[in-house]
Amino acid sequence: MIKGFITTIILAFATLTFGQTMDMELTAITTNNIVLSGLVDITGTVTNLGTDPVTSIDIIWDDGSGPNTQTFPVNLNTNDTYDFIHTTQLNTIIGNVNDITVCVSALGDLNILNDCKDKWVSAASSLVSKIVVAEEITGEWCGWCPRGAVYMAQMDLDHPDDYIGISVHNLDGMAFASYDVGIEPYIPHVSPNGGLPTAGIDRVLIGDPSNLDTLYAQRVGMVPPAEISVSSFEAGDTIYVDINADFVAMLSGDYRLAAVIIENAVLGDEQVNYYGPGDGGAIANPNSGSMPNFDWNTANEFVSPVWHDRVARALGEDEVNGAAGSLPSVINDGDQHTYSYFIPKDPSWENDNLRAIGMLVDANTGEILNANSTAVHAGYIGLEESTFDVQLAPNPTNGLITLTLNIQGASETNVVILDEIGREIFNSGTTNLASGSSTLTVDLSEQLQGIYFAKIDVNGQSKTVKIVVSK
Numbered sequence: 001m002i003k004g005f006i007t008t009i010i011l012a013f014a015t016l017t018f019g020q021t022m023d024m025e026l027t028a029i030t031t032n033n034i035v036l037s038g039l040v041d042i043t044g045t046v047t048n049l050g051t052d053p054v055t056s057i058d059i060i061w062d063d064g065s066g067p068n069t070q071t072f073p074v075n076l077n078t079n080d081t082y083d084f085i086h087t088t089q090l091n092t093i094i095g096n097v098n099d100i101t102v103c104v105s106a107l108g109d110l111n112i113l114n115d116c117k118d119k120w121v122s123a124a125s126s127l128v129s130k131i132v133v134a135e136e137i138t139g140e141w142c143g144w145c146p147r148g149a150v151y152m153a154q155m156d157l158d159h160p161d162d163y164i165g166i167s168v169h170n171l172d173g174m175a176f177a178s179y180d181v182g183i184e185p186y187i188p189h190v191s192p193n194g195g196l197p198t199a200g201i202d203r204v205l206i207g208d209p210s211n212l213d214t215l216y217a218q219r220v221g222m223v224p225p226a227e228i229s230v231s232s233f234e235a236g237d238t239i240y241v242d243i244n245a246d247f248v249a250m251l252s253g254d255y256r257l258a259a260v261i262i263e264n265a266v267l268g269d270e271q272v273n274y275y276g277p278g279d280g281g282a283i284a285n286p287n288s289g290s291m292p293n294f295d296w297n298t299a300n301e302f303v304s305p306v307w308h309d310r311v312a313r314a315l316g317e318d319e320v321n322g323a324a325g326s327l328p329s330v331i332n333d334g335d336q337h338t339y340s341y342f343i344p345k346d347p348s349w350e351n352d353n354l355r356a357i358g359m360l361v362d363a364n365t366g367e368i369l370n371a372n373s374t375a376v377h378a379g380y381i382g383l384e385e386s387t388f389d390v391q392l393a394p395n396p397t398n399g400l401i402t403l404t405l406n407i408q409g410a411s412e413t414n415v416v417i418l419d420e421i422g423r424e425i426f427n428s429g430t431t432n433l434a435s436g437s438s439t440l441t442v443d444l445s446e447q448l449q450g451i452y453f454a455k456i457d458v459n460g461q462s463k464t465v466k467i468v469v470s471k
Contacts, residue, residue, distance in 0.1 A: 022108040023050035024057060027081065029102050029119045031090075034223045034249050034369070037123035039089040042068075046084065046104045048076040049114070058105040059084050063098050092123035095333055097250050124249040125333050128227035131371045132219045133359060134165045134212055136199040137180075137189040140172040140306075143274030146283065146296045148197030151209040152310065153289040155216065162220055164357055164373050166262055167310045170196065173269050179260075179312045182320030186366040202368040224370035225249040225331075225360070228257075231420060231451050232356035233377045233466050234345055240396075240468050241316060241341040242451040243358035244420065251331040254363040257339040258322030261314040261376070264353040265290040270304040277301070313349060316341035321363045338450035340470050342396065351376065388458045396468035399445035407458060409435045414457045417442060417467070420450055444469050 029044040042061045048054050054076040060069045068088040076082055092098060103116040136152050138145040152165045168183055169175045187200035200206045201215040226245040233240055243257040275283050275296040284295040290307035317323040326339040354376040360369045389406040403415060413433045417426035426442055444452070444467070452467040 021050040021110060022052045022054070022106060023048070023111045023114075024054060024104050024106040024109050025049050025114040026102060026104045026117050029100075029117050030083075031119060031121060032222065033120060034122055034124055034225045035092055036127065036223055037092050037094045037125075040092050040121060041089055042086040042100070042102060044084055044102055044117075045081055046076075047081045048078060049111075050109075051078055052108070053077050054106055056106070057082070059086055059102065060105060061086060061088075061090075061100055061102040063090060063100045090121060092121060094123050094125045095250065097122045097252060120252070122225065122249045122251065124223050124225065126248045128224055128246075128248055128370075129162065130220055130222050130224050131162050131164060131228070132159075132201060132216050133203075133357075133368045133371045134163065134199055134201055134216070135183060135187055135203070136165065136167050136197055136209055137170055137183070137187055138167050138197045139170040139175070140268055140271045142170075142196040143272040143301075144280070145197045146271065146273055146275055146303075148199065148209040149289075149291075149308070150283055150285055150296070151212050152199075154286045155212050156310075157286050157288045158213070159216065163216060164371055165310045166260060166312050166357065167308065168312045169308075174266060174308060174311050176312050176314070178315055178318045179320060182315075203366040204368075222369075223249075225251055226370055228358050228360055228370045228372040229420075230356055230358035230372045230374045232374055234351060234354070237345050237347070239314070239343040239345045239354070239356065239376055240451070240466070241343060241356045241358065242338060242420070242468070243341070244336065244338045244450065245327070245360055247331050247335045247337070248333060250333050252329065254324075254329070255327045255331065255369075256319075256322030256324065256361050256363050257326045257337070258319065258359045258361045259316030259341040259343065260312060260357040260359070261343055262310045262355050262357065263313050263349055264309045264311075264355070265350070266308045266311045266353075268304075268306045268308050270302050271306040273299055273301055273303050275299075276303075310355075313346070313354075314343045316343060321361045321366060322359070324363070336448075338448055340396070340449055340451070340468055342468075342470075351378070388456070388461070388463070390454075390456050390463055390465055392454065392465055392467060396470040397444060398469065398471050400441055400443055401467060403440045403442070403454060403456070405433065405438045405440070405456065405458070407433055407435055407438065411435075411459045413438075413459075415440055415442075416455045416457075417444075418453045418455065419447070420452070425452070 025047045027045045027047045098121045136148045138148045186203035199209045205215040226247040229244045231242045241259045276299040289309045357373040359371040391404045414430045415428040449471045454465045
């Protein structure tokens, strides 16, 4: 407090006395947090916040082993920025987290409080696939928002394997308040006076939907700290989403696994269309989605019926960044963590059109580090017309689970429980059961939380039931 007060007085005095100030700011360190092992560039941005022109700066970085200094000739007037790449690189090693401090120094700089920033850098032990997430803010009241629908559909078509799109509706019949409000710090949007559509990539890059492909290209080459897999099924009025993260780098802090439910082919009310008839430039849907090849230029100013894709319907535990505690505060390379969400299902949602998205999120910044998605499947798989029925309780379970079998006639029966990747964790062996009801209790308390599969064979017929272990 005292140091800041004195600095403010000095700045004020210098401005009054000389009419000029010198104030260089280290605006950002742009080196990625997760990198491949080896030599890594220290990069960043500085800004001249003073009134004096700046012709020379020093950039100093230190990882605890001593300062590395480089002088850069510059030509910076007030509010000008400069992007630097330090010639001395950081040597990263798998299994280590490097804590570095980067500072800018300029002769006569009167404000030292904005000269330095800290950064951590962790080396990944292997390279896993990066999947980019785009979140578009849209609304049926927004006459320019058909542009967003067109470019989001084109991205779905062009990048089917490493891109996921989400449409967050604002102030219309598909608006989901928790998402709409929660996403605004990362993707700012405004009232119906203007500003939409807008889109963000991984909650790091913001732009018009027409620029999504350019923004996507800046993120798809990032090194993720984990590979994400998702499984999901619905049973009655609940959607179960199981998110698994296989980590290839160390992390420390508030990281979370977040879940989103989206729905395709949602019938809207009426879309305002400023592109029709023939206004605002040529724009038409690609040959994909629920309105393939729809030409917005030849459509009316108000389009009805209209269908919307990738509509955000729900968040896991109603949290944009995921549930607190869904990951531990310290994560090691090689760790595997799973978190399960139980999301209430609205009866109006069409089961065949639902997808579940799982994301690894930095809760401090909102950055999406990696993601994946899957269709929401029915709760039962197999021969529904078989001559036996099975019930599980409790499901979800945190330990003991009881399987109740109702069998028509004496039968040879076998129960096997598998984990999500098909490893056998329980086998009852073949048992001769009489006709009627029989029970089997299995202890899953030693298993990690997540989704498991109970495969029941009765006289050559089989049925597979999903089990949720929640702790």
